[in-house]
Amino acid sequence: MAKYDKSDIERRMQGAVESLKSDLAGLRTGRANVALLDPVVVEVYGSMMPLSQVATVNAPEPRMLSVQVWDKANVTAVEKGIAHAGLGLNPMIDGQTLRLPIPDLTEDRRKELAKLAGQYAEKAKIAIRNVRRDGMEMLKEDEKKKEISEDDRKRLEEEVQKMTDKYVAETDAAAAHKEKEILQR
Structure with missing residues (x-):
């Protein structure tokens, strides 16, 4: 030994x-965390891409995520990708930005x-x-x-x-x- x-x-x-x-x-604590969207993939330009390659994710408030889509043509695809990711988030479109309120636990x-x-x-x-x-x-x-x-x-x-x-x-x-x-x- x-x-x-x-x-x-x-x-x-x-x-x-x-x-x-x-x-x-x-x-998860019910607070906004940009890592929450890491698993999201989006169908753009005919292929599946990670959200991080088509948009910037921020947490401007404790209970809100904001997704700034770089190309206006991809906004609907990003919205669909987030909605279908099974995270329980409902994106609201505001121009090229999607707002994601984080629901209470x-x-x-x-x-x-x-x-x-x-x-x-x-x-x-x-x-x-x-x-x-x-x-x-x-x-x-x-x-x-x-x-x-x-x-x-x-x-x-x-x-x-x-x-x-x-x-x-x-x-x-x-x-x-x-x-x-x-x-x-």
Whole structure:
């Protein structure tokens, strides 16, 4: 078994927190986000193209997306592409610009998303505790091989526990922040 390495333990715990933050970023909160239209494809010039190649997407307000179509002839095609993308958005045409009001999330959907955020956080905490267990086992192994004393092992175990507490607290804070964001009207 590997020798105890504090920086490796810390790096692995930090990785679990970063992974959680990335998972939480993917949860929709009912606010306008230009990434919402990334999967939209539009039929223009006889072929299918990503929306980003025929228009500019902005979020001028917290609950509104605006799509500025570059070629006037493609406005209807862009409108159709957005309407058929299954995002629940109803484009309103205003010249070469389409306005997309972002609908409110239902209360049930908000609760579902908040629960999902909690599940993501729990997975991250399990990963952190697994790293802690690995660290503790390495310390016991090092003590058995007479590489460290019993006092050193106990001191280092406290260090590992402090790191664990720190990253579990970070996980809880990230999840609480996301849940608050989701449940906010």
